[in-house]
Amino acid sequence: MPIKFVKLLLIEDDEDDAFLIKEYLSDIENFKSEIDWVSDPEEGKEKILNGDFDLFLIDFYLGKENGLKLMDFIKKHEILTPSILLTGRNDSKIDIDASVAGAFDYLVKGELTPDSLQRSIRYTIKQGITIKELDKKEKRYRSLFERSFDSIFLANERFEMLELNAAFFAFFGYEENELDQINLQDIFAEQEDYDFCLDQLEKYEVVKDFEVSMLTKTGELKTCLFNCIFIPDQADENCCYQGIIRDLTLWKxxxxxxxxxxxxxxxxxxxxxxxxxxxxxxxxxxxxxxxxxxxxxxxxxxxxxxxxxxxxxxxxxxxxxxxxxxxxKPKELQLELCSLDDIIDEIIALVRDRANLKGIKLEMDLKGDAPRLFVDREKLSIALVNILINGIEAIDHDKGKLSISMFHSKKSILLEITDNGKGICKEDLKRIFDPFYTDKSDGTGLGLTSTLNILSSHNAGIQVQSVVGGGTTFEVEFPLPEM
Incomplete structure (x- = not known):
């Protein structure tokens, strides 16, 4: 159910900060809120025990006392109302301490906006509701572990998986009988990201909210938020790491x-x-x-x-x-029901001579069974020709290859155009759609800008992956109407 009303307790000894937080809350349109503000920690404890709140917003610095002591007070009295810790400065130690103490989120006042506060409140309350529901049925960790929508794992000191929840198996595509074959390193797409996490765990025994690309069993890339903490135990073999992996793919x-x-x-x-x-x-x-x-x-x-x-x-x-x-300029489209296979056949005919002059081999993997789309045939052809020409011009060796593949699901059609040219470095990859950006002496730098505009007019998404010296792949995704 969507959140419509939130009752908050704000424990904050700075009147100006309290005023700003109230103003931010009043700017939120997705839900209404009622806020009870106290500046004294002792008065705050009394309201925590006797009040009926959906959320606690607690300042880290409260005179002689700090927010962590209040978090301990909440935990000691087994109060399940979720808390967000507020602080005036971004400090990794405070962040870690807040997480260990049980804060659902950690916000820096100087970086606070109505949007970030709204997201944090919505996330925190939803997570708090989940925990309360689980606590009513069963307080054991097993229940939370199995019911989580996020992927959760327990790993030993060699990062071999000891236990995985159902969400992990479903998300990464492994079978339960493959548990003893999975190592944490297997799901990291980049070795440097895995090394970074190992370094953080060794130094600080925690990795928090690390955005990383991960691989499913089939090799599909997923953008995830990775959290992991070291859990010590008396017996060395039982020392383990607990991690939570959240899928950010759709959000990104x-x-x-x-x-x-x-x-x-x-x-x-x-x-x-x-x-x-x-x-x-x-x-x-x-x-x-x-x-x-x-x-x-x-x-x-x-x-x-x-x-x-x-x-x-x-x-x-x-x-x-x-x-x-x-x-x-936003394109005015003349839409007609077309087959992408036919459009690709036409644009291949347009660029074939140019590819042949450079000795570039054209490869196509078109199944011919993709659903038809309402598109502007002429403008979409221009956009795709721009991508093909860029691929042809990026190849400067005698073993050139340009491949076009198309796949479709119930939700979308994915078109991949891949060359084995010189590739694009990460810095330039961010700018390739910018006007007048080009590495060609006779280019205007407007071709890909126009391509992006045309595809956006068709509600199509475009992503580019490239490796310097290894080629470039343009991925164009056309959404299909929901049935």
Missing amino acids: KAELDMMVAEKLSMTGKLARTIAHEIRNPLTNLNLALDNIKEEMADENELVKVYSDIIQRSSNRIEKLMGDLLSSS
Whole structure:
């Protein structure tokens, strides 16, 4: 059930901070809140024991007392109301202490916004509700372990899995009889991320909210939030690590879509501003040039030569402004029901000669059974041709290969275009859709900007993966209408 009303107890001895938190809460539209503020920790303890609250917001520094002591008080009295710890500075030790003490979240006041506070409250209350429900049925750890929606594991000192919950098996695609074959390292996509976690566990005995790419049994990449803590015991063999892995894949995709939309919006505003500021003086320049031609062109051959150079440059600038506006302007689509297989066949015919001239082999894996989509055939062809041409131009060796694959599920159609060219470094990968960004001497840097705009107009997502010296893959995902 969605959260509609939240009753909070704020224990905060700074009146200004309390005022700001109240203001942030009043800006939240998704749910209503009622806040009871106290500045004295002792009064706070009394309200904790006798009040009926959905959530405690506790300041870390409370004069002679701190929030951790209040957390211990809550734990000692077995109160299951969730808590969020607030602090004035970002300190990893406080973060770790808060987590160990039982705080559901840890927020830095200077970084607080209504959105971040809302997300934290919603997450904390939902998690608190889950724990309360489990506690009513069974207080043993086993119940929480098995019922969690997140993947939970217990591993020994060699990071061999001792126990996994059902969510772990379902998420990573392993069978329960494969438990003794799984090592923590197996699910990390990058060795450096695994090494970082080992280092943190060795130094601090905890890894908290580490965003990392993980691999399922079938090799599918998942973006996850990784948490792990060392749990000591008397017997060495029973010393183990407990970890929780949360799937962020859909959340990250939504975040990426939002960033793309914001980038296109800003690009459009920037393009219109630049075009306005440049076209006005450019018009004056062209008028002045016409007057010069009329007055002096016949008398001086050198004037004619230079005036032609100015005219060509002026035309070039005008064309660039037009291309920039066109690449960033939301596309008006002429939709028709089309097969992506047919569109790909057409664009392959358009780029085949260019690929053959460079000796590049084209490979296609099209099943021919993908559902048809309502798309603008012409504009989508332009977008995909831009990607293919970029792949062809990225190949500078005699064993060039460009492959196009298509897969579909009940929710989407995924198109992958992969080349074995020079690849793109991480820094440049973030900029390839930016206007005027290009590594080609004769390029305008607007091709991929236009591609992003066209695909966004089709509600299609695009991601790029690349390895320097190993090639680049463009993944374009077209959502299918829900049945």
